[in-house]
Amino acid sequence: MLRVRALDAVGRILARDVTALVDVPPFDRAVVDGYAVRSRDTVSASPSSPVLLRLVKTRRVGPGEAVEVATGDPLPEGADAVVMYEHTSKAGPDIIEVFQPVPPFGNVSRRGEDVQRGQVIFRKGHIVTRLDVALLASSGNIEVEVYDISVALVCTGDEIFDIDKVSNLEELERLYLEGKVLNTTRLVLEHFLQQFGVKVHYVGAVPDDEQEIATIVDKCVEKHDMVIVTGGTALGKRDVTVRAVSKLKPKFMWTGLCIRPGRPSGIAILRGKPVLLLSGFPAAAVAGLLSVGKLVLEHLIDAKLELSLISGIVTRRVAKPPHLRAFVRAYACVDRNSGEIRIEPLAVTGSGLLTTLTRGNVLIEIPELEEGIDENMRVIAYLLGKVYYCQEQ
Numbered sequence: 001m002l003r004v005r006a007l008d009a010v011g012r013i014l015a016r017d018v019t020a021l022v023d024v025p026p027f028d029r030a031v032v033d034g035y036a037v038r039s040r041d042t043v044s045a046s047p048s049s050p051v052l053l054r055l056v057k058t059r060r061v062g063p064g065e066a067v068e069v070a071t072g073d074p075l076p077e078g079a080d081a082v083v084m085y086e087h088t089s090k091a092g093p094d095i096i097e098v099f100q101p102v103p104p105f106g107n108v109s110r111r112g113e114d115v116q117r118g119q120v121i122f123r124k125g126h127i128v129t130r131l132d133v134a135l136l137a138s139s140g141n142i143e144v145e146v147y148d149i150s151v152a153l154v155c156t157g158d159e160i161f162d163i164d165k166v167s168n169l170e171e172l173e174r175l176y177l178e179g180k181v182l183n184t185t186r187l188v189l190e191h192f193l194q195q196f197g198v199k200v201h202y203v204g205a206v207p208d209d210e211q212e213i214a215t216i217v218d219k220c221v222e223k224h225d226m227v228i229v230t231g232g233t234a235l236g237k238r239d240v241t242v243r244a245v246s247k248l249k250p251k252f253m254w255t256g257l258c259i260r261p262g263r264p265s266g267i268a269i270l271r272g273k274p275v276l277l278l279s280g281f282p283a284a285a286v287a288g289l290l291s292v293g294k295l296v297l298e299h300l301i302d303a304k305l306e307l308s309l310i311s312g313i314v315t316r317r318v319a320k321p322p323h324l325r326a327f328v329r330a331y332a333c334v335d336r337n338s339g340e341i342r343i344e345p346l347a348v349t350g351s352g353l354l355t356t357l358t359r360g361n362v363l364i365e366i367p368e369l370e371e372g373i374d375e376n377m378r379v380i381a382y383l384l385g386k387v388y389y390c391q392e393q
Contacts, residue, residue, distance in 0.1 A: 002148040006136040009128040012146035013197035013301055018122045021140030023112035028075040032107045035066040035088060035096060036079035042101045050089075050097035066096055075108055082107040115139055125303030127197040147301050149198040152220035155186050156206045156213055156231040156241055157280055162186065185230050188282040192289055193228075196297055196305060208232060213244035221273045225300060228293070231280030233264040242266065245275055258368060259325045262287035267296070274300075287327040290365070290382070308383035310362055312341030318364075319372040328373075329360040330381065333390035342390060343381060345373075361385035 001015040030036065037053060041064060045051040053066040061067055061078040069075070069082060084107060087100040115121055121135055122128075128136075128146070136144060160183040166172050172182075183205055193200045203220060206213055213229070220227045232241030233255065242255055245268050255266030255277060265288030266277040274296045278285040298305055312332050320326040329346045346360050362381040366373060373379055 001145050003143055003145050005143055006128075006133045006141060009136070009144050009146050010130050010133060011194060011197055012128055013149065013303075013305070014122055014124055014126045014128060015145040015147050015301070016124050017120050018126075018136065018141055018144055020115045020117050020119050020121055023117050024115040024135075024138050025109055025111060025113065028105075028111050029109050030069045030071055030073045030075060030082045030107065031109050032082055032084050033070050034068075034082050034084040034107065035098075036061055036069045036073075036076045036082050037066045037098070037102065038063065038079060039081040039102055039104045039106065042081070042083060042098050045098045045101045047099045050099050052091060053096050053098060055094045055096060066098075080104050080108070123303075123306070125298075125301060126306050127195070147197070149226070149297065149300060150201060150224045151193055151198050152201050152203055152224040152227045153186065153189060153193070154203045154206055154213070154216055154220065154227065154229045155183050155280070156208060156229060157181070157183075158208045160205050160231070160280070162205055185278075185280055185282045185285050189228065189230070189278075189285055189289065192286060195307070196294070198226075198297065208240050210240045210244045210247065213241060214247045217245060217270070217275060218248055221270050221275065224273070226274045226276065226293075226296060227270075228276045228278060228289075230278045230285055233266060233277045233279060239264075241277060245270070245277065250275065257288065257291060257325075258323060259287050259291050259327065260320065261327065262291065265292060267292055283327075283329060286363070290327065290363070291325065309380050310341060310383040310387065311378060311380050312343040312362075314364075314373050314375060314377050314379055315342055315344045317372060317375045318345045318366070320366055320370075322371060323368050325368045326366040326372075328364040328366065330362050330364050331360050332362045332381070332383075332387050334387060336389050341387065343379065361387060 038061060042051055053064055056065045056067060059076045061076050067076045081102040083098055083102045088096045088098050091097045121139055159181045161175055161180050162183050190200050203216060206216055217227055229241055232239040248270055250268035250270045253268040257265045261284035262279050264279050268275040276293050278288040294305060310332060318328055331344045331346060332341055335342055361384050363384055364379055364381045
């Protein structure tokens, strides 16, 4: 665990529940421009028979008195309401006319109305956003405790290359002609891991060499809380990752999950550290990360990760094989007429299709025992991006 300033906690996982240390707002305050008054002094006010109040400059309101205040000002002692300028007029240099009664605490934001001292404002496991910092700071939490989770990311494959190794289009086209593949899985996983509130250390693209992969994984286990290896997790001749990790004699190892996409995913426990084995295809890697990686991270922090979810109506049926958990990439939008969220499935298969992740803004998880989802069924999905109004047909 690490104690950091609230602004530096953005993107990190809270290591304990956070409670308000002060009331928010910290005092009764005006929510309009006008005059702080005693509400009982305005009871008989009307347009035909206004109440006359004497303006004073002190921070205390007595019987028959009023103090001029602006929006956000603390309520002066003795006052329990604010009358708006629009409901008054000047009857002299130090006299105002009030044309409308104001109830007790009318136009006033009460102390602790937003958050009360001692109230839990964020639970352990919450991933701090920049918006959260406003509440953390205003409630007195200038510093918070966060988890310092570090994940090493190792991408394997003779054919892959990283975009930061390419300086222009000609180089990219040349590599494509040579049969090389851009390592998009790295970029996709880095995005999701950062959404999970962990620090990602990208080790690099590693060739399909059993010994080299084993050596790198061994070193990463020493330095990081979790290691993720992508590619080479199936059972083909060129798939050496499983054999490489096996050479390190893990205490536990399991490969092959009942998920689609991402069936070749697996996990090993090496010297007490989790090593996650994921497909080299982007969508399949994300499915494995959500199925196993999320559970591993929750075990490391002993709390549930609070991921963003969205509810909506599915626009068409999606079937799946029995006893297989499916992750369906989909696009969610808001119907302009009904205000309902519509979720359009994009793909169940095609784990290497990047557009289904970039165009899609939600991911539907279908449990093993369900046969699929029907048209017009309401589902809850992982929210991956922004949701806009649906385009008119």
